[in-house]
Amino acid sequence: MRPLIRPATPDDYPVLVAIGNRAFPEYPDTVDEWRHWDDHRNPKLRFQRFVAELDGQIVGFGEHSQDEGMYHPRKFSVEITVDPDQRRRGVGGALYDHIARALADADPIAYWTNIREDHAAGLRFAAARGFREVMRNWENHLRMADYAPERFAGAVEKAEATGIAFRTFGELRASDPDFFRKLFAVQEEISQDAPQPDPATPLDFETWRGRTVNNPNLIPDGYFIACDGDRYVGISTLFSSQTENFLYTGWTGVLRAYRRRGIALALKLKALDHARSLGAPLVKTWNASTNVGMLAINADLGFQKQPAWIIHVLDLAAAEPVAAAQPALAAAG
Template sequence: MRIRTAQPDDAPAVVALRSVVYPYLVRGVESTRKMIAEPPPEEEWTAFVAEVDGRVVGWVSAEQIGTTSVANVGGINLLHVHPEHRRRGIGSGLLAAATDYLRPLGIRRVRATAQPEALPFARRHGYEPSREVRYSALDLNPAPALPDPPPGVRLHPIADLDPRLLYAADVASAVDEPGDVPVDSKSYESWRYDVWDNLGLDRRASIAAEVDGEVVAFSLVKRDGDRMWSDYTGSVPTYRGRGLARLAKTAALHRAAANGVRIAYTSNDEANAPMLAINVRLGYRPVAAEWSCLADLT
């Protein structure tokens, strides 16, 4: 077994591994390749793979979280090992590599993620469960019926928008998003990398609701073949309670289905009752759970 820094050419093997462990996550080969080759700005991002006999059997990424005002917080993301190679120290080795990377950056608090069956592993390494996340799926045959927008509200594919309008709505809607740290310091450059310039973003299926020239709600679609990920759906606080987030998401699902998407996935913090209620009304069904876990680096 060998652990090394991930390289762009690892992308096909990484995506294949992810499809085994996380079949409900949607990120294609080219977007994974770009992430490895051109890491997110302002986040000191890196990733490691574990190889056995030249085959990629494990993955983890590590970063300084750059979207929050909280100092010295890092993330260890999607640590996973192929089921046939577990209980051989590979997960511990990947975790050690990620931790050793974060320490010199001054990281003192780390957020990681774990599937429920991996919580004993997390606790053995000093991580305590913090928040539960629900993963859900929706069969788009047929897509949810599309209602007419209310008076004064116009729906647009985000391809027709100035991206800064969408960025402003994203920032406003994310301020009170449930999580371990607030998302209150997202720069335009970081947002553009993660959202607008993401190779998986379907700008024709992603929908924004506009009122008087302002984006007040939106739903983003990231796609890989006939699968999609509802990356983020939100509305600005002053327009909540009017059904606009559900309208935008319904329109996005409708457009995606019309262009060949057969199944949609999404995730939500279990404390995010409004978004969970929207998904239930749209017909999403739970398919998996995950926990965020926190630890202090000493």
């Protein structure tokens, strides 16, 4: 039986979140988190989510989107998740083919997808459709029991001695009327310099502001900002998990003119000290395999590499047309 594919609705959130959590138990989400991200997408970017049903039961979902940070009108991210108990039934292939047809009017030239290196079925699924690897992001974990801040004694004070002050999101939002514009300027510059597979494109201020202010995982006292006088020059951010006791690191970065002065390390130390004060047993982060500087800092702090997430691209100019798409691999869904 071929799955029925239909557009997702808000009523589907609980089932879709549950499927996502069964497929990726290491990254548990909540309905509130999904609603937040969906409610704060850039409205100028194309996005749609579909669900797959078998015998009236939702068994998987897929979505296409565009990346604001490397926007191209004819390039799309494609992500597919199938309930682990419902794989090998053609669900993944049906979702992929439906998404390809839904995007046909955009005349796409490329699809992106992101697959963890130990997810063999997903890798086979992508390879069968012509996707190729273009970039890796290492997942890194620091167990706070292994964190030894005494090894870095004086690092924060050294940065402060150069005139840098370390403040928090909560402090500065309350005291600086230009807070969001100044923070956005930092985010823009470090985003432009972050390793990624396509050229960086500008972010939208209002979208970023709404996404930041309303983020249910924001920890205002765990979001550190390096300041040179009134100028914001770097950030390191912690975010909570709604269902588990670990924390995520968001961005850590410093403006170009302030790099190689120990500010990034000091920011990381401030964030990790805060994580320890909260009693978090684990901090997770991700770094591009080419981001040698940040990988070195994290390794020195004690972060341990986990399986990498591999960004793949399908060059549609070299691929078969949608009408000739191959059937789903049994092993992939």
